[in-house]
Amino acid sequence: MLELRQLSKNFGGLKVLEGIDLVVPDGGIHGLIGPNGAGKTTLFNIITGLYEPSGGSVTFDGQSLVGRRPHRITRLGLARTFQNIRVFKEMTLLENVVVGMHRHLDYGAAGWLFATKNYRAQEKRARERALELLSWVKLDHQAHDLADNLSYGNQRKLELARALATEPKLLLLDEPVAGMNSVEKTELMREIDAIAARGYTVLLIEHDMRFVMGLCSRIGVLNFGRIIADGAPDAIRNDPRVIEAYLGRDEDEDDLTREHPVHLPDLSGDFPALGSPTTLDIEARR
């Protein structure tokens, strides 16, 4: 469905992405992980048309996305959420989601000017669909509140509903659970799983290992602008290169942790409900 070939991006002399090859097949939930600054969000920004790649190709359903403006890419069936939340704060939840339906509302100037039958029917349908999408993320009871009044976690969910409103084939989620507590995370995990079950393909970036391991069928690992591993969660979990990327190499690890205690991602423990149990042999390695 989505195919990146030899994709690279430089900001001046800084190589942020180099020779990225990534294929997202139709269906399922796919993850992209990597330490901070690995280039994950840059990759999303290139896919959605906010940045131009310095080299390589991005194709979606056989059509090249390079050089297309963001709204055209969205209209091809690709939607995203943002790491730093970008809901329309002064609008109600319902209006936020209806904005996502912009391209599906098919009436001309005469339609809205004279409130024709077609206009009214389409607006009504859009509102009903928006309520339905809000109910998918369990926000329908707040549909007429201002988005600004929502909690952080709920604003993320609203973004998800708004992205779904564009009727995408592929949904890109940029750190969907950042800033959420564990109850909210479990809840959102179920909701994303349900969304994928409805036939949407999902590609998500995440720091939370348990979340990614529990949810994704395939995971790509990005480090210093390169894909260093790609495969099923179990394989990723035990991949020495991945462990190195996250935890550092054996020989300098002792010094590092003594000088600046690093916060290691918690790869052990199993996440409730979904996916396979995730017990790791990281402890043993250390």
Next chain:
Amino acid sequence: MDWFNNFWSVYSNVVLTLGINGLLALSIWLTLACGMLSIGNAAFMGVGAYTAALVTMNLGWPFPIALLFGMVSPAVLAFIIGKPVLRLSGIYLAMATLGFGEVVRITLLNWDSLTGGALGLNGIPQLTEWWHVLIALVATLLVLWRLRRSKVGRAFEAIKEDDTAAGLMGVDVANTKLLAFVLGAAIAGLAGGLDAHLTFFIGPQEFGFDRGVDILTMAILGGIGGLPGPIIGAAILTLLPEVLRSLRDFRLVVNGLILVVIVLFLPKGIWDPQRVRTWLRMKPRGSRRSTLVAKTDLH
């Protein structure tokens, strides 16, 4: 009816100016509602005024046609300069439109053969009746009210809040901005055409920087959160100098002071739907709420 005739003979000009200023405030509201700080509307008004006046004076065509030309010519101009200029945003767009305004003013000043240069156009037939202004204002309000309730209005609002997110929701940001810019220019041109046929005389100095700031002040003062805002702002800025006439020399000082106080205490303008909403919410919630939402959605 005597008192009315007296009142009208003295104040008809103020009332009609109020209507024209209302149109101007709405024209800039349209661009502000789409998140663009454009202060070129005085120039668009000038282009509309000169075009309409020239059509009636030189060609002798009927007034409605003149007004139509007065709307179309600034709209075409806005379309041409809009493509490059609207790539800018924030203060940079303000600077660019300011520069455009100066270009228009200097052009009007120096194109002697057509515009009469610094002397301006004299002897424009006084064709503007009170009901022309009323119809123009009501029609503009109606169109804008309908627009706000459509996908176009929602796209404007989305762009105002976050144009990157709006683009990624499938909204064609560049063309939507251009639409707001062109429509705003057409409304300003309409106001200019009406104004020219009200005042007998127009000169290039009328459409300079001061006018641009005045128009912006009306919209900001009234509040850009809804359609009533610009009208309220226009009314205050038109009527305040009249009301304060008895203060003579101190008139402008007090006028400015009042504006400063309003802006200090009501930073979102006088008409702020959200504040109205919270005021109304202090009353018991529940069944009232749905009607409330329907009401506030209108603005």
